[in-house]
Amino acid sequence: MEIFKGEFHIYVQQVITGAKPIAVCSMTKKQIEYAKNYINKYYKGRIKLYINNQDVWIYKHEYLLKVIKSLPEQPKTTFDHWILGKAFGYSDDSIGEFLKHV
Numbered sequence: 113m114e115i116f117k118g119e120f121h122i123y124v125q126q127v128i129t130g131a132k133p134i135a136v137c138s139m140t141k142k143q144i145e146y147a148k149n150y151i152n153k154y155y156k157g158r159i160k161l162y163i164n165n166q167d168v169w170i171y172k173h174e175y176l177l178k179v180i181k182s183l184p185e186q187p188k189t190t191f192d193h194w195i196l197g198k199a200f201g202y203s204d205d206s207i208g209e210f211l212k213h214v
Contacts, residue, residue, distance in 0.1 A: 116143050120150070127170050128159055132201030134180060135170040144168060 116139070123135035139147060147168055151159050162169040162180055169180050183199060184192040190211060197207035 113143070113146075117146070120147060123170050124151070124155065124159060126201065127172050128155065130172075133171065133173075134176055134199045134201075136200075137168050137170070138166050139168050140166070 116137075120137060120143075123132070123137060126132040127135055137143075137147075144163060144166070147161060151161055158172065160171050160174075160177070162171065162177055171177065171180065179199060183196060187193045187196055193211055193214060194207055197210065202210075
């Protein structure tokens with residue numbers, strides 16, 4: 113659970129500071145409850161969670177929920193990979209390097 117907490121706290125910090133627009137973690141039910149309680153206690157109104165099955169999406173701006181729901185689940189095209197890279201805060205250079213190997 114401690115490793116999960118560390119990973120989750122890093123993602124929250126990246127989103128709250130704007131380093132990443134969106135972050136996502138797969139979580140157990142116990143971890144989801146922890147995440148919800150943590151956000152409500154420390155970031156209520158500043159960070160949002162969208163829970164879809166066991167995936168917990170962390171985001172700051174309301175409009176990003178529509179983006180999250182529109183993201184491709186199984187990226188196939190260059191655009192699919194690019195949009196996912198942008199959503200998770202990667203630079204165009206990093207996305208371009210990734211696409212060389214896809």
